[in-house]
Amino acid sequence: MKGGGLRAYAIAYLLFLYAPILLLPVFAFNSGTIIAFPLKEFTTQWFAQMAENASLRRALLNSLTIAVCSSVFATCLGIFAARASTRFAFPAKGPIMGLIMLPLVLPEIIVSISLLVVLLSVGVKLSILTVMLGHTLICMPYATVILSTAFNSLDRSLEEAAYDLGETRWSAFRLVILPLVMPGIISSLLMSFTISLDEFIIAFFLAGNEPTLPTYIFSQLRFPKQIPMIMALGTVLVVMSILLLSVAEYFRRRGIAKTGAKDTGGFL
Amino acid sequence: MSQSQKTTAAHRAAMAGAKPMIECRQVQKYYGDYHALRGIDLTIRAGEFFSLLGPSGCGKTTLLRTIAGFEDISSGVVLIDGQDMEGVPANRRPTNMVFQSYAIFPHLTVAENVGFGLRRDPRSKAEKAAAVEEALAMVGLKGYGARASHALSGGQRQRVALARALILKPKVLLLDEPLSALDRKMREQMQVELIKLQRQVGITFVLVTHDQEEALVMSDRIAVMFEGQIAQLDGPEALYARPTSRRVANFIGVMNFLPTRVLGETLSGVEVEVPGLGRVEIPAANVSHADPGDDGPSVGFRPEAVSLVSAGAPGQARVAEGVVDEVVYYGDMTYYDVRLDGSAGFDGQARPVRIAMRNVFGREVQDVGTRANVSWSPGSLVLFR
Numbered sequence: 001m002k003g004g005g006l007r008a009y010a011i012a013y014l015l016f017l018y019a020p021i022l023l024l025p026v027f028a029f030n031s032g033t034i035i036a037f038p039l040k041e042f043t044t045q046w047f048a049q050m051a052e053n054a055s056l057r058r059a060l061l062n063s064l065t066i067a068v069c070s071s072v073f074a075t076c077l078g079i080f081a082a083r084a085s086t087r088f089a090f091p092a093k094g095p096i097m098g099l100i101m102l103p104l105v106l107p108e109i110i111v112s113i114s115l116l117v118v119l120l121s122v123g124v125k126l127s128i129l130t131v132m133l134g135h136t137l138i139c140m141p142y143a144t145v146i147l148s149t150a151f152n153s154l155d156r157s158l159e160e161a162a163y164d165l166g167e168t169r170w171s172a173f174r175l176v177i178l179p180l181v182m183p184g185i186i187s188s189l190l191m192s193f194t195i196s197l198d199e200f201i202i203a204f205f206l207a208g209n210e211p212t213l214p215t216y217i218f219s220q221l222r223f224p225k226q227i228p229m230i231m232a233l234g235t236v237l238v239v240m241s242i243l244l245l246s247v248a249e250y251f252r253r254r255g256i257a258k259t260g261a262k263d264t265g266g267f268l
Numbered sequence: 269m270s271q272s273q274k275t276t277a278a279h280r281a282a283m284a285g286a287k288p289m290i291e292c293r294q295v296q297k298y299y300g301d302y303h304a305l306r307g308i309d310l311t312i313r314a315g316e317f318f319s320l321l322g323p324s325g326c327g328k329t330t331l332l333r334t335i336a337g338f339e340d341i342s343s344g345v346v347l348i349d350g351q352d353m354e355g356v357p358a359n360r361r362p363t364n365m366v367f368q369s370y371a372i373f374p375h376l377t378v379a380e381n382v383g384f385g386l387r388r389d390p391r392s393k394a395e396k397a398a399a400v401e402e403a404l405a406m407v408g409l410k411g412y413g414a415r416a417s418h419a420l421s422g423g424q425r426q427r428v429a430l431a432r433a434l435i436l437k438p439k440v441l442l443l444d445e446p447l448s449a450l451d452r453k454m455r456e457q458m459q460v461e462l463i464k465l466q467r468q469v470g471i472t473f474v475l476v477t478h479d480q481e482e483a484l485v486m487s488d489r490i491a492v493m494f495e496g497q498i499a500q501l502d503g504p505e506a507l508y509a510r511p512t513s514r515r516v517a518n519f520i521g522v523m524n525f526l527p528t529r530v531l532g533e534t535l536s537g538v539e540v541e542v543p544g545l546g547r548v549e550i551p552a553a554n555v556s557h558a559d560p561g562d563d564g565p566s567v568g569f570r571p572e573a574v575s576l577v578s579a580g581a582p583g584q585a586r587v588a589e590g591v592v593d594e595v596v597y598y599g600d601m602t603y604y605d606v607r608l609d610g611s612a613g614f615d616g617q618a619r620p621v622r623i624a625m626r627n628v629f630g631r632e633v634q635d636v637g638t639r640a641n642v643s644w645s646p647g648s649l650v651l652f653r
Contacts, residue, residue, distance in 0.1 A: 160338060161371035165385035165436065166359050175384075179375045259374035259418055 028231040046232035059216035070135035071192035078143030086151040104141040112205040126208030134202035139192035150184025183255040286313040289472045295344035306496040319475045319483040322493035364433035365442040370425045379413030385436045403431040443475045512556045523568040524621040544611030550651040565653040571624035573648035593620045
């Protein structure tokens with residue numbers, strides 16, 4: 001058959017990517033404590049156990065707080081950087097934009113250790129605030145790239161037209177530019193949120209005694225008893241991720257349809 | 269037809285008495301080392317349809333944007349309706365702009381676009397809606413208010429941009445190459461509509477264009493710009509018939525140039541010798557002192573200012589003989605390149621002249637290589653010395 005080889009390759013590729021994730025719910029609803037086939041009975045006890053686990057709830061709350069805050073921070077800073085780089089000329093623009101993008105290529109462990117050293121030496125107490133700081137730093141390059149694309153695709157005379165029609169610089173930005181870059185802002189928030197939520201190294205170094213979801217999961221892997229509950233947690237996270245992406249993509253596409261812009265591709 | 273009405277002598281005489289709306293005095297603009305505007309002196313009258321015409325990079329758009337307030341001037345004065353615009357930002361100037369890209373807000377409906385400038389207007393919602401509807405009707409888009417603006421065609425976007433600017437009743441409407449994005453048919457239609465609209469609202473229009481035909485069709489007066497300076501400011505006919513420099517002559521349409529020797533001044537003009545045409549007295553009105561160019565003095569004439577005639581045809585016009593070098597057939601017109609006898613003048617270089625003939629019924633298109641008689645008159649020559 002024509003293309004048979006390619007088809008087999010595609011199937012193998014998808015299996016490799018998604019089979020492990022598909023196993024999560026399988027074991028999450030399996031009553032056996034050992035992660036192995038054959039399966040035992042159907043159960044929801046791991047989900048109940050998860051819901052009752054106070055330190056897990058705390059880790060989840062920490063992670064969500066960090067992810068929401070750092071994605072908002074990174075996106076706000078990204079808006080400033082993207083607008084500056086697309087709209088204005090200033091001295092040393094190239095190097096400055098380069099520095100903003102640098103965390104993208106720096107090894108995260110180096111970033112976290114340097115941050116740890118600096119924070120400790122100036123006497124800052126480690127908490128979820130310090131993790132937020134680190135996550136904002138590593139999310140900034142993604143936010144800046146996404147938002148620069150959004151700002152760049154705007155016709156500069158749109159803003160001038162609004163200004164010409166009597167608006168101030170700020171109201172022209174608010175009434176014309178902001179609505180038009182909204183799909184980019186949503187993408188940036190989502191990207192930063194996802195990066196922050198599953199980030200391990202910075203959270204591990206900078207969280208002090210506070211657990212985040214990844215560090216909590218890592219710590220529980222030592223206890224085989226806990227593994228089915230981790231599977232249940234993983235299942236919940238996968239479902240939540242898919243829901244979140246779908247909702248964000250829905251709003252992004254609606255925004256694009258409303259302005260008649262060309263869809264340049266989102267996450268889905 | 270509106271175009272011919274537009275350029276009547278009566279209309280222009282009325283215009284000449286109008287008060288100044290825009291005055292530029294020694295306006296200079298630098299971008300770093302680049303000298304974009306080199307001392308612009310310009311008065312645009314109230315109610316005038318004025319065009320800034322020039323090749324790209326000549327500073328015409330920069331000048332428009334300094335009038336709009338988008339660019340600061342390096343030195344000089346810009347007055348609008350007698351008010352110094354120094355320090356007055358674009359959002360508080362009595363000007364509105366139609367952008368080259370139209371800059372229609374894609375996330376708003378047609379009505380929201382047109383009503384955008386009324387946001388700070390104290391009138392009631394119903395009154396504003398009525399104003400929007402009226403503005404839409406004025407540009408021929410009645411009933412389009414609820415449409416999504418991104419679904420409009422180029423011509424419709426242009427109309428929305430016009431309505432959006434005119435609803436604020438500015439003293440001056442600035443148009444930055446507004447027709448360049450339209451196809452030829454649409455462009456010609458919009459030219460006529462813009463002229464009608466301008467006379468209907470009576471607002472001063474300042475148009476920036478690189479299209480000489482567009483400027484000639486629409487304007488009361490035209491400023492031709494090269495390299496940040498105004499080369500000539502005149503009405504369309506004067507600009508076409510009596511350009512003051514070879515550069516302007518070349519930019520506006522086609523002009524033939526023949527090298528010339530100046531023999532002397534007479535009471536009513538200048539006597540010259542032109543290889544191929546002989547001794548001619550050029551009327552004083554047709555003598556330009558501005559720009560002889562590198563080749564020394566020359567006479568110029570438009571391709572349609574002369575004509576091919578059959579040998580021995582009667583008439584007072586003078587006739588020069590030559591050979592048809594090239595024939596370009598355009599359907600309604602035929603262009604002949606004719607090498608005049610003896611035109612290989614002082615430097616021995618032959619310069620065929622281009623002659624445009626309307627293809628009227630019964631007149632045969634001549635062949636390459638045939639002898640031709642060119643009928644001309646001294647009044648259609650312009651001397652650049």
